[in-house]
Amino acid sequence: MNTNTEDRNQHCFACGPKNPIGLKLTFREENDTYVARFTPGPEHQSYDGVMHGGLVSTLLDEIMGGYLYSKGLYAVTAKLEVRFRAPTPIGRELKIQGRIVGQKRTMYEMAGEISLPDGTVTAEGKAILAIV
Incomplete structure (x- = not known):
């Protein structure tokens, strides 16, 4: 196991820059909201032209x-709860957003959404995350 902190999480499927098949997401914070943009390709689809629901959840x-x-x-x-509101299309830029909704001790309630450039929300998420 590699313990070098510079190499931590470099192979994360979603954000790791060293994962050859990963999504390579990058993030920024905007007004208490975490934001990433991603354009899914044909390798991310389930049905023709539609992003796989497991990857939407990811x-x-x-x-x-x-x-x-x-x-x-x-x-x-x-x-993790996901509400699929519309098909998430392949080949269109997605805006992914997340924010903190609440906190009780070491548990955080979070909310997220995926939207298209025209503002159409394709999926919403709610999660409870535990600090370890």
């Missing part, structure tokens, strides 16, 4: 958990 999980990680908190997802 984007939501990552934006919510990643926000806490950016604050110096190491958290794991205890519960």
Whole structure:
């Protein structure tokens, strides 16, 4: 196991720059919201032209958990709920957003969403994350 802190999480499927098949997400904070942009390709689809629901869920999980990680908190997802509101298309830029909704001791309630450039929300997420 590599303990070099510079190499930590470099192979994360969602954000690791060294993962050859990863999504390579990058993030920024905007007004208490964590934001990433991603354009899915044909390798991310289920049905023709539609992003796989498991990967949609991955984007939501990552934006919510990643926000806490950016604050110096190491958290794991205890519960994840995804509401698919519309098909998430392949080949269109997605805006992924996450924010903190509440906190009770070491548990954080998070919310996230994926939207298209025209503002259409394709998926919403709610999660409970536990600080470890």
